[in-house]
Amino acid sequence: MKLHELSDNPGATKKRKRVGRGPGSGTGKMGGRGIKGQKSRSGVAINAYEGGQMPLYQRLPKRGFNKPNRKKFAVVNLGLIQKFIDAGKLDGKADITEDALVASGLVRRKLDGVRVLAKGDVSGKLNITVTGASKAAIDAVSAAGGALTVSAPAAAE
Template sequence: MKLTDLRDKDGATHSKKRLGRGIGSGSGKTAGRGVKGQKARSGVAINGFEGGQMPLYRRLPKRGFTNIFAKSFVTVSLARIQAAIDAKKLDGKEVVTGEALVKAGVLRRLKDGVRVLSDGELKAKLSFDVAGASKAAIEKIEKAGGSVKLPEQAAAE
């Protein structure tokens, strides 16, 4: 089989209907739009319009809100950090920060900061300077002989 032999199955594609091409074409004059009215005109966009009845999106009550001050953290597991140290992408002697993780290729972007989660085991003694960490992650880091510095701790000092 050659590339030139490839084609769609019969009936898979339809040629576009040519509208407004005379009375004999079957879709001339009004071009299948009926007569007059809003939908016969061009540029009609009436999503949600229910013919004057109160639309569904206005009949239902409003709920909740979007917190404009919410922070979006990037999560990283201890297993990924240990894997980066094992692959010599991350220096165990340096402080582990969000920038260091991005530079090592562990994370793609920082967003509002990094939050460390406790998945996996940590063998290296590391010091972290991150936006957040789970209690279990802090326990595992301290068990390995490391330390965690969080922003609320820095504010308290």
Template structure:
């Protein structure tokens, strides 16, 4: 095979439509744009325009609220933790922290902490240090003989949050 012999598969490339080349071409005269008017001209973008009437997207009220200070937590179910213990990825004797969960591959990155959820069954006696935990998760861990401690993870300060002053 030589470089000058390489070509695309049959039908892989198409020539572009050449508009405005006479009536016999099928795309002559108005070049597929219809007749006259603003949209027949170049550079026109009037999406959502309703002829001067207030457009629908401006008539409807804005909805919802996005809290910029909300904690971005990883959610971990007890079933995932038990599976990691069974696979030998988590040490039963050590405290289960955010770092331990990252090391075990249960969560990808720490984010703002971990919320422990009570889906699944936990048989191993474990002690947890997490940001938050649901009531059902706490009950299940204590039923298995373990304990849950809530620790608030250090988060990056938001705008407007006063910084700790260094006093000399």
């Protein structure tokens, strides 16, 4: 058997219905859309309209709010910091600051500051100064003999 000899079983495929192709086709002239009106036109979608019934988005209660002055931190895991030190992209002996993290490419933007989380292991003694850190991250760095200092967030320039 060759590729050109392959074919579907009879009745496995069905031809697409071509509407608006003359009176002999059975779906000519108006193409099954009825007479006039919004829904007979092209490009019309009546989203979320439920025929006059109260729409779902109005039936459900409003909940919560978005804090307008919310702080957004760039998040870094300890394991990633260690990985960058092992790869030679970060100097583990020098102080690791937010600017050093940005320069190494570990953090793209500081946003409102950098927050360190405890995922991963730290093998060496590190001195890290960042805007925020989890308690577990501070404990992990201290256990390795280093120090994780949390500084106040800098004012937006």
